[in-house]
Amino acid sequence: MDRIAKFLAYEGRAILVCANTTKLVEEIRKLHDLTPTTTAVLGRFSTISGMIGFTEIKEKDDFLTIQINGQGPVGNLISIVRRDENVSKVKVSIDNPHVELPLKSNGKLDVGGAVGTNGFLNIINKNEITDSNYNGLVPLVSGEIAEDFTEYFAKSKQKPAVVALGVLVNKDGVKASGGYMIQLMPDATEEDILNIEKALEKAPTISKMIENNTSLEQIAKTVTGDENVLILAQELSLKYECDCTRERFERGLISLGKEELNKIIEQDGMADTVCHFCNKKYHFSKEDLEKLLKEIK
Ligand SMILES: [Zn+2]
Secondary structure (H helix, E strand, C coil): CCEEEEEEEHHHCEEEEEEECHHHHHHHHHHCCCCHHHHHHHHHHHHHHHHHHHHHCCCCCEEEEEEEECCCCCCCEEEEEEEECCEEEEEEEECCCCCCCCCCCCCCCCHHHHHCCCCEEEEEEEECCCCCEEEEEEECCCCCCHHHHHHHHHHCCCCCEEEEEEEEEECCEEEEEEEEEEEECCCCCHHHHHHHHHHHHHCCCHHHHHHCCCCHHHHHHHHHCCCCCEEEEEEEEEEECCCCCHHHHHHHHHCCCHHHHHHHHHHCCCEEEECCCCCCEEEECHHHHHHHHHHCC
């Protein structure tokens, strides 16, 4: 099972969230029939979404929506994170799952080229019951995702952070995936910052550490340079789960309006809808659509 955990370093002057998302990302790869490039894109995106959801979702009915659109070949990316007891439930969608780009000159998958840089990163934290909303919108920096979220923390949250995300994928599937984010608290000292910088210089990449079965606690020690990190929040498991229902697609068809729905009935005589998060199909017959039509006032 994938794990995610929160740690305190330097007596609480830095907070660290660390995740192993190997199984989650392999499931996403299969579900969306991804290429190596889009596996890296959605792997990084789902990992940071899970980590932010872990820190920001406080109540049961809160959910987090993150959207990235950099006008690159993959199109729009959306993630939604919910929380249920000790499980973070993540789902993601991508417009063009089959995009594959040549490797960059450094041998890495071209995530930035696939995502693009001409657009925004948008984070919406919503509570369905109180209907309260938090909204953070920042321009993309590189489309490489980790850098874009580092910028989000600096600009939108006014909190300096280090974000690292890594996905190791070959033709057979995801070999390792994970990430960490370190946030400095206002009382972090110059020495703490220097220690963290030194630790990060020496640390292997996150995908290498996950591939080597390094525990989350050991990763936390390695990247902060603090041997006395404390686990702060109980570990949660991360899993892929879509909560789509037929009713939601009915509401979607109703929201098209009388005229549009009539057109579908006359032209197609039915409607097949597909959930972009789990690829589940919902079929609506002519009778189904006529019933929905009657619900429109
Ligand atoms: Zn679904």
